Amino acid sequence: MRKKMKLLIALQNCDRRIEETSKKRDECPIRMASLDNEVRKAEASMNELEEKLEAVKKERRQVERDIEDLEARKKKSQAKLSSVSTNKEYRAALKEIEELDRNRSLFEDKALELMEQVEQLEGEIGAAAKGLEELKKRTEADKRAIQQEMKNLDECLDDLVKEREQLCAKVDRELLSRYNMLRERRGGLAVSPVISGVCQTCHMGIPPQKFNELIRGDSLMSCPNCQRIIYWGEDEKLKSESGGAKG
Numbered sequence: 262m263r264k265k266m267k268l269l270i271a272l273q274n275c276d277r278r279i280e281e282t283s284k285k286r287d288e289c290p291i292r293m294a295s296l297d298n299e300v301r302k303a304e305a306s307m308n309e310l311e312e313k314l315e316a317v318k319k320e321r322r323q324v325e326r327d328i329e330d331l332e333a334r335k336k337k338s339q340a341k342l343s344s345v346s347t348n349k350e351y352r353a354a355l356k357e358i359e360e361l362d363r364n365r366s367l368f369e370d371k372a373l374e375l376m377e378q379v380e381q382l383e384g385e386i387g388a389a390a391k392g393l394e395e396l397k398k399r400t401e402a403d404k405r406a407i408q409q410e411m412k413n414l415d416e417c418l419d420d421l422v423k424e425r426e427q428l429c430a431k432v433d434r435e436l437l438s439r440y441n442m443l444r445e446r447r448g449g450l451a452v453s454p455v456i457s458g459v460c461q462t463c464h465m466g467i468p469p470q471k472f473n474e475l476i477r478g479d480s481l482m483s484c485p486n487c488q489r490i491i492y493w494g495e496d497e498k499l500k501s502e503s504g505g506a507k508g
Contacts, residue, residue: 262479263496265432265481266452266490269451269452270452270492270499271428272425272432273440273444273452275425275428280449282414282421286411289407289408289411292407293407299400300393300400303389303393306389310382310386314379317375320375324375327368328368328372331368335362335365341354342355436481439490440490443488450462450489453484453489453490453491453492454493455484456495460487460491463484463487465484465485471485476496
């Protein structure tokens with residue numbers, strides 16, 4: 262009977278490792294997608310800076326055209342000075358020139374401000390481009406490492422599946438069917454140790470008489486509460502098979 266239980270414990274440990282390895286394997290593509298997402302965010306951030314730079318350059322070009330227009334209007338106003346015939350017309354022409362000069366000064370200040378923005382944005386874009394390049398290199402290295410990890414996990418899964426098949430071949434068909442049913446209905450755990458009269462999975466007490474029967478190990482027994490197949494957890498031979506794990 263102990264031989265049957267050792268097989269079931271080994272099978273459950275194998276199933277646990279398969280589940281854990283499968284979970285790690287399933288997480289790999291998610292991790293890779295997360296890395297790609299970080300690159301896309303960095304690219305979007307740099308694109309936003311480039312669009313902002315283009316908008317500032319466009320505004321600066323417009324301001325420069327406005328300055329040229331004011332200069333052309335000033336020349337026309339200056340030309341009027343030589344042709345005016347009255348003091349009133351002369352003062353009006355001077356006032357117009359002064360107004361054009363004030364406007365030009367405002368536009369020149371704006372052009373200078375925009376130039377500073379251009380320089381700042383170009384610096385930010387340069388830093389962002391360098392950071393993006395480094396991020397891409399790290400991402401590619403990390404993805405290669407994850408791909409290697411996936412390969413290793415796939416190989417591990419193949420070995421575990423083969424190990425499970427070998428174990429299943431040694432378990433009685435009826436007992437294997439019972440094990441698989443319990444595993445499906447009890448959250449992946451079909452077998453549980455009992456220590457000090459307590460099932461280590463559902464944490465319910467086993468009646469003393471049943472616990473004594475369990476210690477003798479004459480037959481396979483089930484927990485009266487969770488129906489899992491139980492074994493005496495302090496049986497040294499079974500403990501070595503279960504690795505000392507509970508539940």
